Amino acid sequence: MRGDIFYPDIFDPGINLSCLHIGGEIRKGMILLSRLVWMSVVCVLATVTSLRAVAQVPVKLVVRNAYIFSMAASEREPFTGYIAVGADGRIIAVGKGELPASLKAATVWDAKGHWVIPGFISAHSHPWQSAYRGLAADKTLLGWIDELYGKAVTKATAEDLYWFTLEGSLDHLRHGVTSAYNFNYGGHTPEQAVAFDEQEFRAQMDSGTRFVFGIEPGRVTATYGLDDARQRLNTFLGWVAIQQASKDPQTRSRLLSVMINGGTAFNDTPKQAVMEAALMKEFDLGNQSHYLEQPETQGEDRQMFQWFTDAGLVTDRMIFGHFIHTDAAIIAATAKAGAAMSWNPLSNGRLASGIADIPAYLKAGVRVGMGVDGEASADLADPFENLRTGLYAIRDKYENAGVMNPYDVLKLHTVGSADVLGVTDRLGSLEKGKLADFLVIDPSEYGHVFDPYATLVFVTSQPDLERVYVGGELKVERGKLMDQDLDHIEREVNTRVAARSTP
Ligand SMILES: [Zn+2]
Numbered sequence: 013m014r015g016d017i018f019y020p021d022i023f024d025p026g027i028n029l030s031c032l033h034i035g036g037e038i039r040k041g042m043i044l045l046s047r048l049v050w051m052s053v054v055c056v057l058a059t060v061t062s063l064r065a066v067a068q069v070p071v072k073l074v075v076r077n078a079y080i081f082s083m084a085a086s087e088r089e090p091f092t093g094y095i096a097v098g099a100d101g102r103i104i105a106v107g108k109g110e111l112p113a114s115l116k117a118a119t120v121w122d123a124k125g126h127w128v129i130p131g132f133i134s135a136h137s138h139p140w141q142s143a144y145r146g147l148a149a150d151k152t153l154l155g156w157i158d159e160l161y162g163k164a165v166t167k168a169t170a171e172d173l174y175w176f177t178l179e180g181s182l183d184h185l186r187h188g189v190t191s192a193y194n195f196n197y198g199g200h201t202p203e204q205a206v207a208f209d210e211q212e213f214r215a216q217m218d219s220g221t222r223f224v225f226g227i228e229p230g231r232v233t234a235t236y237g238l239d240d241a242r243q244r245l246n247t248f249l250g251w252v253a254i255q256q257a258s259k260d261p262q263t264r265s266r267l268l269s270v271m272i273n274g275g276t277a278f279n280d281t282p283k284q285a286v287m288e289a290a291l292m293k294e295f296d297l298g299n300q301s302h303y304l305e306q307p308e309t310q311g312e313d314r315q316m317f318q319w320f321t322d323a324g325l326v327t328d329r330m331i332f333g334h335f336i337h338t339d340a341a342i343i344a345a346t347a348k349a350g351a352a353m354s355w356n357p358l359s360n361g362r363l364a365s366g367i368a369d370i371p372a373y374l375k376a377g378v379r380v381g382m383g384v385d386g387e388a389s390a391d392l393a394d395p396f397e398n399l400r401t402g403l404y405a406i407r408d409k410y411e412n413a414g415v416m417n418p419y420d421v422l423k424l425h426t427v428g429s430a431d432v433l434g435v436t437d438r439l440g441s442l443e444k445g446k447l448a449d450f451l452v453i454d455p456s457e458y459g460h461v462f463d464p465y466a467t468l469v470f471v472t473s474q475p476d477l478e479r480v481y482v483g484g485e486l487k488v489e490r491g492k493l494m495d496q497d498l499d500h501i502e503r504e505v506n507t508r509v510a511a512r513s514t515p
Contacts, residue, residue, distance in 0.1 A: 071104060071117040073097040073484045078123035078452070081468065082106060083130050083426050083441040088419070090464050095128065097448040100261045101483025106442050123452055126478060127468065129422075130442050131190025131449035132395035133429035136300065136333050136354035136383025138195045139180025140165075140173050140212065143509050144388040153306040153363045160388055166200060167512040173197055174211040175504040180386070181219035182496055184393040187474050189384060190449040190482050191222035191429075191439055193300060193331075193354070195273050198228030202236055202244070209248050217255070220487055220495065222266050222449070224433055225252075226273040226300060229291055232283045238290055245295055262483045265447060268435050274301025276325065277316055285323035292329060298434060300331040300354065307366050310337035317342050326351050331381070331432055334359075335373075336366040343376045352379035352432040355424065357402030358390035359383075367405045370424075371415050381432030382425040395425055396472050403469065418469035452479035 076094040094111040096104040105115065141160070148159035168176070177196070184192055194216060199208035209227060216223045227248060229241045249270065258264055272292060276285040292299055301320075304313050314337070320326050328350035335353040338346075346353070355368050373380055382402065384393040403421045407413050430440025438447050453468070453476050461467045480488035487494055 070099045071096050071115050072099045072101075072119065073448075074111055074115065074117040074120045075123050075128065075450075075452070076111060076120060077125060078128040079125055079455075079464075080106065080442060081127065081129045081422075081464070082443065083423060084443050085427075085441075090127075092125065095442060095448065095450065097484030101265065101448055101485070103442060103444055103446050103448045105444060125455075127453040127455050127464075128442070129451050129453065129468070130426045130440060131451055131480065131482065132188050132425050133381070133433065133435075133439060134184060134189045134192040134383045134385075134393070134395070134425075135331065135381030135429040135432045136195075136356050136385055137180075137184065137189075137192040137393065138197075138386030138388075139184065139192070139216070139393075140176040140197050141386030141388035142180030142183050142393075143168075143172075143176040143505050145391040147388050151363075152308070153365055154308060156363055156389065164513075165197065168508070170199065170204065170207040170211040172508045172512070173208050174215045175501060175508060177212045177215035178219055179498075179501050179505045180393070181216055181221050181223070182493060182498060182501065183387060184384070185219060185221050185480060185482075186488055186491060186493065186498075187384075187392065187394045187396075188451045188477050188480055189221070189393055189395055190451075190480065190487075191224075191268065191433075191435070193224040193226055193271070193383065193433055195226040195300070195386075196228065198230070198273075202230050202240060205230065205244055206247050206251075210251060213252065213255070217263070217266055220266070220482055220485075222268055222439070222447075222482065224268045224298075224435075225270045227270060228273045229275070229288055231275055231279055232281060232287050237283075238287045241287060241291055242294070245291060249295065262485065265438075265483065268433065268438070269298065270295075271298040271300055271331075274299045274303075274325070274330075276301055276319055276323075277303045277313055282319040282322065285319045285325050289323040289325050292325075298329040298331070299325065300333050301325070302333040303335055304332070304337040304342075305334035305360075305365050306363075307337055313337065314339060314342065317345070321345065328352075333383075334365065334368065336360065336368045338369070343373060343378060347373075347377035350379070352381065354381050354383045354429075354432060355402060356383045356385040356390065356398075357405055358394075358398045359385035361401055361405065362389050362391070367409045369409070370402075370406055371410070379428070379432055380424055381429035382421075383429070392474075394474055396469075396474065399425060399469050418463075418465040422465060422469055447482075448484035449482050451477060451481070454478040 074094055074096045079090055079092055081090045091108045093108040095106045096115050098104045144164050148156040196212040198205040230236055256264055272288055274288055326349045330351040332353045384390050384398050387393055399421050403416055406416045427440040430436045458467050458471055
């Protein structure tokens with residue numbers, strides 16, 4: 013089990029061992045108080061959930077008569093069958109035909125042959141950016157950054173970021189993205205970071221989506237360094253541990269992990285990479301770093317690869333965001349280290365950033381996930397558009413329609429993204445023991461289906477999305493959020509953006 017997985021799997025018999033191990037660490041007397049709180053919570057939860065595993069998990073929901081694309085490695089052919097979900101939000105059983113008579117569910121829903129796929133995972137998102145859709149329409153990345161980070165967001169408050177992040181996360185959910193790596197905005201000064209992080213964390217929890225909380229460690233300068241970053245992470249992680257003490261397993265399972273939003277390529281000193289490597293080791297965190305996105309500075313940016321490798325950042329805990337303007341040596345070193353990348357075709361197309369050579373990465377052994385990026389550069393968080401945009405870009409690049417097929421690209425946005433984020437034990441495919449995050453798609457306007465994966469990827473749009481489930485809980489039906497007032501949230505966002513825009 014990787015260190016960035018905080019919550020025990022009730023099916024994991026090894027959990028008591030890790031609990032004892034953590035307990036031993038605590039007895040040794042940790043200096044870092046907040047880490048202690050964090051670990052104690054994990055320890056208590058592990059004990060509680062291990063005991064619960066002995067009792068039979070009651071069936072909360074059965075979806076029957078569904079045409080299931082499980083995306084499990086051994087199950088390429090879709091089939092008609094059922095999914096049973098336990099009270100803890102995990103899949104108890106998924107199978108062909110009718111469900112066994114022994115499974116008695118509180119709710120049985122007949123899908124009437126409609127299609128079921130895993131919830132999409134965005135390996136790269138900035139949900140707060142949904143407040144700034146359509147911004148800098150004719151700019152490439154660097155000009156767009158000036159508009160967004162240099163002007164638009166400069167007056168926003170931490171509370172504004174709550175509403176922006178909530179809206180963006182719900183936009184993800186309404187489009188079928190049930191989990192995302194979220195790059196959070198760390199405020200305008202280091203002193204504001206914790207207030208912003210806390211508001212954005214609350215928004216993601218309130219949205220009901222699952223998320224990796226990407227945290228800005230701060231930028232190394234003459235007056236800011238490792239001690240400051242350590243203090244910032246300690247404060248935030250201690251606070252998160254307290255938030256995570258909920259008795260509800262659904263609530264606890266929303267935070268998938270915390271990772272560092274890497275800034276090596278945005279600093280003019282290798283000290284940034286060194287600081288991040290130290291934080292990753294000390295707090296046992298992964299890292300996603302935007303790298304080789306824009307074409308303009310690609311030569312000098314490739315030189316920075318040495319900073320990543322020298323600091324020890326290129327490992328299986330590193331995800332390179334975008335990673336377009338690579339070369340053979342960078343690809344080979346990334347693959348050899350087991351490092352990953354996140355592919356964001358909608359955003360890359362909008363900003364004219366270029367086309368990542370995904371077939372070459374996969375062939376070399378680089379792990380690839382897909383992201384919808386922020387809604388200020390991919391202006392709707394729509395994974396169906398993202399699949400098509402990506403697939404078509406690759407086919408255009410190669411002038412070859414056989415270079416990538418619909419199944420391959422769908423796999424990258426589900427299983428691939430789960431792998432990149434280190435959560436394949438919980439997400440990515442519909443299999444027993446995983447979290448019951450799935451989408452129901454109404455195929456009634458599809459016409460004749462020649463090839464289910466081709467129809468799914470080429471034809472489906474958000475209006476076909478009938479239901480979105482997270483942990484077996486219905487979150488969206490026909491575009492309508494079940495437990496959120498989207499009109500109210502949008503009014504808040506619009507009022508706040510307008511108020512900060514006046515000179
Ligand atoms: Zn990004």
